Amino acid sequence: MNLAQRRAIEAECARLPTAYAVFIDFRRFDELCDLFTEGAVLNLDGWPLEGREAIRTYMHSRPKTRTTRHAVSNILIEVQDETRAIGTTYVTSYRFDAADEKPRNRIPFDGPFFMGNYQDEYICQDGVWRFAGRKIDAVFMRPAAYDVWNEILR
Template sequence: MSPAERRAIEADCARLPNAYAVFIDFRRFDELCDLFAEDAVLNLDGWPLEGREAIRTYMHSRPKTRTTRHAVSNILIEVEDATLAIGTTYVTSYRFDAKDETPRTRIPFDGPFFMGNYHDEYVCQDGVWRFAKRKIDAVFMRPAAYDVWSEILR
């Protein structure tokens, strides 16, 4: 593989974490799901969603009163071959759950909801790079969020 081919794969794969962050934050869930291979697995800190349709169902079930922003950084893509790459991405997530659907232009801010990293496996199918596996590991959490998250994962 030439250096130019490797850089092209790295760029295609690095676009996926950025697109995921924008699509989830702006509720563009169908576009988000298209970032995943048909049989992909999205593991939400110990809660696996298997297959694109399971991911789609989960995304569309997210509360309409929830506003999020996912800031991604430190994206490292390691190309294995012409159809497989591995990636690590840091994520800082900000979240606000409103009590109603009133539109808001400003939201109270109390720091990040959590900070962690994604472990990704990318596959190229028919010339298109997609997530084959995406696992999120929350490293730092607000104490109140940690209690809620721990309850969900029991």
């Protein structure tokens, strides 16, 4: 593989974390699920969702009253070969859970909900790069969010 091919793979794979962030934040869940292979695993800090349909079901169950923004950075793609790559992406997540579905132009917040990183596995099938696996590790959390997260994972 030459340098131009490696750079092209890196660019294709680096697009996926950004697309994931935009699609989840704007509730474009079907497009988000298309970023994954059929058998992909999305591991939410110890809670694995196995397969595209499990991911789709989870995404569509997210509360309509939840507003999020996922800021991704420090995207490092390591090409393994012409069809496989791995990557690390930092994520800072902001979240607001409203008590109602009233539209809001501005939302108060106390800072990030959490900061952490994704460990990604990418695969190219039929010329299209997708997530084969995505694992999120929450590293920093606000104390109130930490308590909620621990209850969810029990």
